[in-house]
Amino acid sequence: MAIVNVTPDSFSDGGERFDPARAIDDGLRFVAEGADILDVGGESTRPGSVAVSPDEERRRVLxxxxxLARQGAIVSLDTRRASVAEAGLAAGARIVNDVSALRDDAAMLPLIARAGAAVVLMHRRGRPEDRYAGSPYENVVEDVRRFLLDRAATCVGAGVDRRSIALDPGLGFGKKVDEELALIKGAGRLADAGYPVLIGSSRKSFIGRLTGVEAAADRDPASAFLAVEAVRHGASIVRVHNVPATRQALAVFEAMR
Known part of the structure; x- marks a missing residue:
C-alpha cells in the first residue's frame, strides 16, 4: 500500500503532493513500481495536527x-469522515482506511455496510490535537488486539462482510518505541483471528529515535527492513512511502524464505 498524501502538513511528505496533478502522477508511478493499493489521504494525523473541514478534505482527495481509479488503480481513501468516504467511494475508491476504526463519525459504519466497501480498522488512543495521550497499556499487543477484534465484531454485526475487514495496530499514535516493536512482532497474534493485518511503520518517528536519523525521508532503509519484519511476523499489507525499496527487500526475503 503506497502512501499518497494530498496534504500540506503530513509528517514526512506534507506538501509534496498537495497539487492534485503531482499526486496523480506519483500514484501512477507507485503502481508501476509495484504498489498494489494507493492510500489517498487529505488530512494529516501527525501529533499536534489540526483537523480540516470535510469540504476541504473532499476538495483535496476527490x-x-x-x-487514479479511472486508470485502474485500487484506491484506498484514508479518512475518518462518512461524508468524505461516501464521496470517495462514489469516485471509485474501494477501501476506506479509518484511523479511528469507525468511531469518530457515527455515520461511517452504516455507510461501509451499505456500500459493501472494504475497510481498514486502526487502533488509535487519543486524538492528534492532544498528541495521542492516554493511559498506559497493560500489554500493548493484547490490549490493541482486544480493541481491534471488538471493532471488527461490531462491524460484522452491523452487516460488514468479514472478508472485507483488515486490522491495523496503529504504529505511532502515542505509542512508545518498545510498544511499536512489540506490535510488529505481534502481527501474527493479531492475524491469528483471521483478518489481514496492515502494518504502517514507514518513516515513523520511532525509527528516528532508534537510529538518530532526524529527517523522515532519510529513514527508508530502516522502513524497508521493518516491512520485511512485519511480513515475516504475519502482516499481509505494508503501508509505505518508498515502493521500490520495499519491493526489493520483500523480493529478497521471499527468495530467502
Missing part, C-alpha cells in the same frame, strides 16, 4: 481518487 480529483485524485477519481483520476
Amino acid at each position: 480529483p485524485v481518487v477519481d483520476a
Whole structure:
C-alpha cells in the first residue's frame, strides 16, 4: 500500500503532493513500481495536527481518487469522515482506511455496510490535537488486539462482510518505541483471528529515535527492513512511502524464505 498524501502538513511528505496533478502522477508511478493499493489521504494525523473541514478534505482527495481509479488503480481513501468516504467511494475508491476504526463519525459504519466497501480498522488512543495521550497499556499487543477484534465484531454485526475487514495496530499514535516493536512482532497474534493485518511503520518517528536519523525521508532503509519484519511476523499489507525499496527487500526475503 503506497502512501499518497494530498496534504500540506503530513509528517514526512506534507506538501509534496498537495497539487492534485503531482499526486496523480506519483500514484501512477507507485503502481508501476509495484504498489498494489494507493492510500489517498487529505488530512494529516501527525501529533499536534489540526483537523480540516470535510469540504476541504473532499476538495483535496476527490480529483485524485477519481483520476487514479479511472486508470485502474485500487484506491484506498484514508479518512475518518462518512461524508468524505461516501464521496470517495462514489469516485471509485474501494477501501476506506479509518484511523479511528469507525468511531469518530457515527455515520461511517452504516455507510461501509451499505456500500459493501472494504475497510481498514486502526487502533488509535487519543486524538492528534492532544498528541495521542492516554493511559498506559497493560500489554500493548493484547490490549490493541482486544480493541481491534471488538471493532471488527461490531462491524460484522452491523452487516460488514468479514472478508472485507483488515486490522491495523496503529504504529505511532502515542505509542512508545518498545510498544511499536512489540506490535510488529505481534502481527501474527493479531492475524491469528483471521483478518489481514496492515502494518504502517514507514518513516515513523520511532525509527528516528532508534537510529538518530532526524529527517523522515532519510529513514527508508530502516522502513524497508521493518516491512520485511512485519511480513515475516504475519502482516499481509505494508503501508509505505518508498515502493521500490520495499519491493526489493520483500523480493529478497521471499527468495530467502
